[in-house]
């Protein structure tokens with residue numbers, strides 16, 4: 001439990017905010033119900049039940065993004081009702097909701113729910129009384145909302161660039177080995193929904209390009225190959241740079257024959273269009289359909305063994321492993 005909290009910031013915020021607000025609002029609920037203040041007592045009970053349901057959702061199915069979005073929307077809704085019922089007495093909670101929405105929910109949901117709360121709560125205050133205290137509360141709400149939005153935007157941009165850095169190959173711009181491993185494992189999990197094949201591509205005699213024309217010329221060939229492979233992708237296909245001059249394609253195909261045909265199409269496209277400083281460059285391709293393997297390494301090893309056979313046959317060849 002502690003490790004889940006440590007590893008998931010959103011779960012921590014949902015749990016902390018959910019339990020603190022439930023404890024505080026729950027105490028008010030008991031006090032109000034004992035005094036016979038039914039309207040506010042029932043409102044407090046509704047807040048506690050909804051918030052605890054979201055906390056449970058986050059812990060049970062692990063979808064903290066969905067639970068966080070729900071909590072931001074519910075909190076904003078209750079913030080508006082609290083403004084209506086309690087007036088300026090609700091302003092402390094409105095600060096908390098405006099700020100925490102951006103920790104809980106995806107940017108667009110948080111901005112919309114928070115914006116709605118800001119507008120409605122401000123309108124309620126103005127409708128009650130246009131005094132200097134209320135104006136100052138509205139201005140400080142707007143500042144908290146504006147700064148939180150700006151900060152969340154920047155954090156989301158940083159997160160996107162970090163994700164790109166972690167998942168894309170810097171030379172060719174296509175997904176890297178880490179993404180490949182995750183997608184292969186995902187294909188193994190989803191195998192009931194359809195069949196998948198993998199092609200491993202290795203440039204022929206690439207060392208000679210580097211040795212004769214230099215590393216920069218070799219790099220340019222790798223970039224051209226990545227672009228060409230991207231152009232060859234069909235619906236549902238993916239391409240990755242596994243490392244060095246080895247590339248991988250993951251294809252939703254139904255049989256060894258279909259995988260071999262796809263490999264042959266790619267081989268022919270490379271032979272026709274990939275031209276290095278010393279002339280045309282070719283690839284050897286090994287393939288394997290996903291069979292009974294539970295780990296991507298076992299599946300990949302069969303494609304790699306096929307690649308070895310394609311290389312031994314002199315390169316510029318496709319070899320697909322026989323069905324298991």
Ligand SMILES: Nc1nc2c(ncn2[C@@H]2O[C@H](COP(=O)(O)OP(=O)(O)OP(=O)(O)O)[C@@H](O)[C@H]2O)c(=O)[nH]1
Nearest residue numbers: 202203204205206207208210215216218219244245
């Ligand atoms: N320019 C460049 N070269 C790379 C990169 N990564 C690996 N290489 C080169 O790729 C070459 C691979 O050499 P080998 O494994 O002998 O393969 P090969 O020359 O293609 O021989 P075969 O595969 O047997 O046809 C080496 O010269 C590596 O330096 C890279 O990012 N940029």
